[in-house]
Amino acid sequence: MHACSYSMVAFIMSCVEGAKGHPRSYAVRSHTPAGITFDAFNALGTIAFAFAGHSVVSEIQATMPSTEEKPSKIPMWRGVVVAYGIVIFCYLTVAVSGFWAFGNAVEDDVLITLEHPFWLIAIANLMVFVHVVGSFQVYMLRSFIPSYIHTYIRTYVPT
Numbered sequence: 001m002h003a004c005s006y007s008m009v010a011f012i013m014s015c016v017e018g019a020k021g022h023p024r025s026y027a028v029r030s031h032t033p034a035g036i037t038f039d040a041f042n043a044l045g046t047i048a049f050a051f052a053g054h055s056v057v058s059e060i061q062a063t064m065p066s067t068e069e070k071p072s073k074i075p076m077w078r079g080v081v082v083a084y085g086i087v088i089f090c091y092l093t094v095a096v097s098g099f100w101a102f103g104n105a106v107e108d109d110v111l112i113t114l115e116h117p118f119w120l121i122a123i124a125n126l127m128v129f130v131h132v133v134g135s136f137q138v139y140m141l142r143s144f145i146p147s148y149i150h151t152y153i154r155t156y157v158p159t
Contacts, residue, residue, distance in 0.1 A: 005127050009127075013110075014102070024105065028104070046108070
């Protein structure tokens with residue numbers, strides 16, 4: 001939800017800035033072979049980071065009820081396809097509108113390139129913060145489980 005809102009703010013503000021018709025360059029930013037190679041690997045790293053949620057898919061599926069007649073892999077597959085479709089849509093709209101509006105002067109975070117309105121950029125950054133704090137709980141689940149099991153055994157299992 002927050003990521004979609006953040007993407008919507010970045011998309012709309014990039015379109016507003018792009019409609020103003022500022023001069024921009026769409027050429028490759030780097031001019032040396034090493035710089036171009038580094039930029040290509042940076043782009044691939046950004047794409048890989050965008051789809052980093054696959055590490056929790058197996059844990060989510062493990063919590064779903066599953067029987068021989070109704071396996072959990074069918075609704076899970078639908079959910080993964082829809083989730084990745086939303087991620088692709090959000091990233092592509094921000095990437096295309098940001099590059100169209102600012103050319104090769106766009107920063108890795110489009111909100112850094114935008115200069116105003118300050119309050120809208122602050123709200124979008126707050127959405128990102130809330131999203132990261134919420135995601136932290138899911139990603140750290142593997143670290144919390146051993147502590148939980150140890151506390152459960154110490155408390156409820158007779159010695």
